[in-house]
Each structure stands twice: as structure tokens, then as C-alpha cells.
Amino acid sequence: xxxxxxxxxxxxxxxxxxxLDAVSxxxxxANNATSTDGAAFxxxxxxxxxxxxVSGVYVAGAEFGDAEGxxxxxxxxxxxxxxxxxxxxxxxxxxxxxxxxxxxRGYQANAAVVDRAKSTYEAALQIGRN
Numbered sequence: 001x002x003x004x005x006x007x008x009x010x011x012x013x014x015x016x017x018x019x020l021d022a023v024s025x026x027x028x029x030a031n032n033a034t035s036t037d038g039a040a041f042x043x044x045x046x047x048x049x050x051x052x053x054v055s056g057v058y059v060a061g062a063e064f065g066d067a068e069g070x071x072x073x074x075x076x077x078x079x080x081x082x083x084x085x086x087x088x089x090x091x092x093x094x095x096x097x098x099x100x101x102x103x104x105r106g107y108q109a110n111a112a113v114v115d116r117a118k119s120t121y122e123a124a125l126q127i128g129r130n
Contacts, residue, residue: 004055005117011056012110018059019046019103026089026096033072033086035079040069041089043096066090 022044029041043065048057068090075084 006114006121008056009110009113009117011051011058013107013114015046015048015057015059016103016107016110019048020100020107022046022062023096023100023103026091027093027100030089030091030093030096033074033077033079033088034069036071036081036085036087038087039067040087041091042067043089043091 026043032041034040045063045065047060047063049060050056051058069087070090071085072088073084074080074086077086079086
């Protein structure tokens with residue numbers, strides 16, 4: 001039972017870490033402008049799924065945002081086209097910050113499960129020694 005808890009929480013730690021990586025990458029690139037003839041940075045979204053035949057959760061893959069991005073009129077920008085437009089990623093910062101908080105809390109919760117399961121296992125070993 002304890003090893004199951006550690007294993008399941010371990011898969012949760014991995015998924016939440018990858019989610020945190022994706023969100024941090026999205027936040028870091030939210031203000032990256034490109035020329036209008038290039039593609040905008042595409043936000044990455046982690047897709048998780050229940051383990052098949054085993055307990056836990058796993059990263060099934062990633063989905064990506066729209067490469068079209070949003071066109072912003074900034075005629076003084078060095079990458080602006082002849083009409084004064086540049087392309088920015090279509091990333092909603094408030095949505096990303098919400099995802100960041102959820103991923104952090106999920107990671108913390110899974111880390112707490114691992115810690116408590118480890119403590120329980122150690123206590124059981126102590127009982128067995130006595």
C-alpha cells in the first residue's frame with residue numbers, strides 16, 4: 001500500500017513538473033515579437049492521462065497554441081512590417097498564472113504524499129524491529 005502511494009505520487013510529481021516547465025516556457029516567451037511573415041511562439045499545454053494498466057498519471061503528449069498569434073501595431077518595432085505590425089504569441093498571462101498556481105499546488109501535494117508515505121514506511125520498520 002505504501003509503495004503504491006509513493007509510486008502514484010511519483011507519477012503525479014513528474015506530470016506536475018512537466019506542467020510547470022511548460023507554463024514557465026509560455027510565460028518566458030509571452031512577449032516575444034516576430035515579424036509578420038514568421039510564426040509566433042506557440043504556447044505548450046501538457047496533456048495528461050490515467051495510466052493504462054498501472055496506477056498513476058502520465059504525460060500523453062503536448063498540445064500547442066496557434067502559430068498565428070496576434071498582430072499588434074508597433075510601427076517603431078525593429079521587426080515591424082511595412083504597415084507597422086508585429087506578431088506576438090497568443091498567450092493569456094492570467095490563464096498561465098492560474099495554471100502555474102495549480103501546477104505548483106499539485107506538485108506540493110504529491111511531494112507531501114511521498115513524504116508521509118515514507119514516514120509511514122519508516123514507522124512500520126521501527127515497529128517490526130521492536
